[in-house]
Amino acid sequence: xxxxxxxxxxxxxxxxxxxxxxxxxxxxxxxxxxxxxxxxxxxxxxxxxxxxxxxxxxxxxxxxxxxxxxxxxxxxxxxxxxxxxxxxxxxxxxxxxxxxxxxxxxxxxxxxxxxxxxxxxxxxxxxxxxxxxxxxxxxxxxxxxx
Amino acid sequence: xxxxxxxxxxxxxxxxxxxxxxxxxxxxxxxxxxxxxxxxxxxxxxxxxxxxxxxxxxxxxxxxxxxxxxxxxxxxxxxxxxxxxxxxxxxxxxxxxxxxxxxxxxxxxxxxxxxxxxxxxxxxxxxxxxxxxxxxxxxxxxxxxxxxxxxxxxxxxxxxxxxxxxxxxxxxxxxxxxxxxxxxxxxxxxxxxxxxxxxxxxxxxxxxxxxxxxxxxxxxxxxxxxxxxxxxxxxxxxxxxxxxxxxxxxxxxxxxxxxxxxxxxxxxxxxxxxxxxxxxxxxxxxxxxxxxxxxxxxxxxxxxxxxxxxxxxxxxxxxxxxxxxxxxxxxxxxxxxxxxxxxxxxxxxxxxxxxxxxxxxxxxxxxxxxxxxxxxxxxxxxxxxxxxxxxxxxxxxxxxxxxxxxxxxxxxxxxxxxxxxxxxxxxxxxxxxxxxxxxxxxxxxxxxxxxxxxxxxxxxxxxxxxxxxxxxxxxxxxxxxxxxxxxxxxxxxxxxxxxxxxxxxxxxxxxxxx
Numbered sequence: 001x002x003x004x005x006x007x008x009x010x011x012x013x014x015x016x017x018x019x020x021x022x023x024x025x026x027x028x029x030x031x032x033x034x035x036x037x038x039x040x041x042x043x044x045x046x047x048x049x050x051x052x053x054x055x056x057x058x059x060x061x062x063x064x065x066x067x068x069x070x071x072x073x074x075x076x077x078x079x080x081x082x083x084x085x086x087x088x089x090x091x092x093x094x095x096x097x098x099x100x101x102x103x104x105x106x107x108x109x110x111x112x113x114x115x116x117x118x119x120x121x122x123x124x125x126x127x128x129x130x131x132x133x134x135x136x137x138x139x140x141x142x143x144x145x146x
Numbered sequence: 147x148x149x150x151x152x153x154x155x156x157x158x159x160x161x162x163x164x165x166x167x168x169x170x171x172x173x174x175x176x177x178x179x180x181x182x183x184x185x186x187x188x189x190x191x192x193x194x195x196x197x198x199x200x201x202x203x204x205x206x207x208x209x210x211x212x213x214x215x216x217x218x219x220x221x222x223x224x225x226x227x228x229x230x231x232x233x234x235x236x237x238x239x240x241x242x243x244x245x246x247x248x249x250x251x252x253x254x255x256x257x258x259x260x261x262x263x264x265x266x267x268x269x270x271x272x273x274x275x276x277x278x279x280x281x282x283x284x285x286x287x288x289x290x291x292x293x294x295x296x297x298x299x300x301x302x303x304x305x306x307x308x309x310x311x312x313x314x315x316x317x318x319x320x321x322x323x324x325x326x327x328x329x330x331x332x333x334x335x336x337x338x339x340x341x342x343x344x345x346x347x348x349x350x351x352x353x354x355x356x357x358x359x360x361x362x363x364x365x366x367x368x369x370x371x372x373x374x375x376x377x378x379x380x381x382x383x384x385x386x387x388x389x390x391x392x393x394x395x396x397x398x399x400x401x402x403x404x405x406x407x408x409x410x411x412x413x414x415x416x417x418x419x420x421x422x423x424x425x426x427x428x429x430x431x432x433x434x435x436x437x438x439x440x441x442x443x444x445x446x447x448x449x450x451x452x453x454x455x456x457x458x459x460x461x462x463x464x465x466x467x468x469x470x471x472x473x474x475x476x477x478x479x480x481x482x483x484x485x486x487x488x489x490x491x492x493x494x495x496x497x498x499x500x501x502x503x504x505x506x507x508x509x510x511x512x513x514x515x516x517x518x519x520x521x522x523x524x525x526x527x528x529x530x531x532x533x534x535x536x537x538x539x540x541x542x543x544x545x546x547x548x549x550x551x552x553x554x555x556x557x558x559x560x561x562x563x564x565x566x567x568x569x570x571x572x573x574x575x576x577x578x579x580x581x582x583x584x585x586x587x588x589x590x591x592x593x594x595x596x597x598x599x600x601x602x603x604x605x606x607x608x609x610x611x612x613x614x615x616x617x618x619x620x621x622x623x624x625x626x627x628x629x630x631x632x633x634x635x636x637x638x639x640x641x642x643x644x645x646x647x648x649x650x651x652x653x654x655x656x657x658x659x660x
Binding site: 068074076077080081083084086087111112113114 | 597610640
């Protein structure tokens with residue numbers, strides 16, 4: 001959610017400088033209404049994103065099945081990823097400073113395919129460690145060669 | 147010739163000409179710079195005074211014999227220095243092949259030892275750039291599966307030496323395909339029959355005492371004429387032609403301002419020209435050969451390359467036909483090959499093409515080799531419908547009619563077909579594509595849905611494979627179909643892996659993480 005806020009601020013600032021220039025008269029005043037549109041759009045989109053953050057968090061989930069792991073995320077663009085245990089090359093638990101303050105962590109599963117396919121952000125730290133141990137153990141048990 | 151020998155196989159030295167070949171450019175530059183500086187000074191010294199006359203006014207006869215002697219002496223000194231550097235560099239470069247590793251030691255002041263574990267080696271390739279080729283040398287490159295480990299390369303050995311070493315090591319490693327690793331499967335009915343199909347049969351691991359010959363069976367060859375035709379019938383070539391035509395047109399229309407515009411066009415010309423040249427270079431005299439370990443491709447105009455593609459490492463195969471090739475009936479086959487280290491970089495792209503341009507029968511032959519476990523007939527049907535089929539007939543499950551709101555042109559083409567062994571995905575209306583993914587090579591499956599698709603009841607299914615030119619993605623399927631596909635893939639993949647995972651090498655949890 002905070003990254004959504006940061007993103008909004010960045011885009012507003014990036015798109016907003018023409019507005020500032022117009023307002024302070026360095027650019028012709030007549031441009032002002034036009035030039036205010038991009039930052040306004042950025043603010044609106046960002047604000048929406050921030051407001052929807054709680055719902056998006058609820059939409060994030062994972063399920064451990066017999067042979068694979070399911071990860072679901074996304075509100076507008078929903079995505080469910082199925083990762084077989086035997087395909088997991090390694091499991092990363094990473095904690096950003098912000099997450100550390102809340103006692104959370106991100107669990108990342110790496111397969112031979114490239115891309116952040118399965119990332120579970122915001123897992124409680126204890127649960128993240130448990131997941132990592134469990135997944136690694138299952139991964140080794142069902143290890144698949146490439 | 148062995149240096150200080152630690153217990154183990156002897157250390158060999160590379161070919162003596164290696165430092166010359168590696169450093170010829172540097173030497174040339176240095177020699178040029180040296181001569182430039184020195185000759186000026188010399189001339190100044192001999193003709194007296196700081197004003198050295200321009201070269202036109204110089205009369206070589208005016209310089210005394212001493213001048214030439216000194217110059218010759220300096221040149222000899224330069225050559226002597228070069229020779230010493232060359233000799234020292236060569237002396238300190240050694241390589242060793244043990245049962246588990248290949249090690250290369252180099253460097254005089256900053257010693258460097260690189261090693262590659264033989265059981266992690268994915269492929270061994272031979273590269274022959276222009277200069278080494280003229281001297282009869284070749285470079286042996288080892289591609290390793292370890293993430294972060296850069297590839298080890300032995301440069302330069304003589305060509306026969308390199309080939310011998312390569313076949314010996316490949317035999318030792320046993321980089322054979324999965325064809326014979328499957329025990330009689332109880333579950334999958336069609337799979338057992340496929341074992342008798344083409345491409346199956348080569349022994350899994352050649353015993354060390356068996357003669358290591360160059361067992362290469364030629365499969366096909368791309369005639370250079372066809373390659374040139376295919377390169378010219380491509381988008382980049384069209385753009386290049388337009389640019390080339392535009393230049394004289396601009397000059398004619400506007401003799402004054404014309405040349406100025408040309409400057410802007412030049413980068414475009416160069417970049418498109420480079421693209422076309424690279425395609426030509428990488429496809430020239432392209433040969434596909436069958437070896438016990440899989441496939442070997444050999445190509446090149448100036449830099450001749452010979453690269454091995456072990457069948458077991460092929461993750462996905464894609465056949466596509468750009469629109470301009472349709473009148474000729476040409477297709478292109480590319481593969482995703484697993485796990486080359488990140489440092490391989492550009493070499494990955496080179497190794498992923500199994501057929502730069504070919505006809506349909508050639509494509510079928512290549513596919514049969516790359517996917518040895520699939521029924522020939524099955525493959526032909528999948529390919530035929532994949533490349534030419536339209537609409538919901540045959541084996542392919544396609545997007546429903548309502549997908550036309552998001553994808554009006556192509557929705558009748560996008561679809562998938564699942565058999566016991568593979569999943570085939572087709573796409574593209576103008577440029578036709580079919581991708582085939584063996585079930586046991588699926589890395590992960592994802593089903594995704596954007597808001598528009600949700601309103602229409604559609605979903606996309608991504609099948610993840612290792613990085614490479616082939617993307618297996620089925621967009622805009624009916625949601626129920628998509629869910630069924632994902633579930634079926636997960637099950638198929640689990641099942642196929644259980645069958646296929648007779649290990650090619652002893653299963654050691656440490657090693658198997660490939």
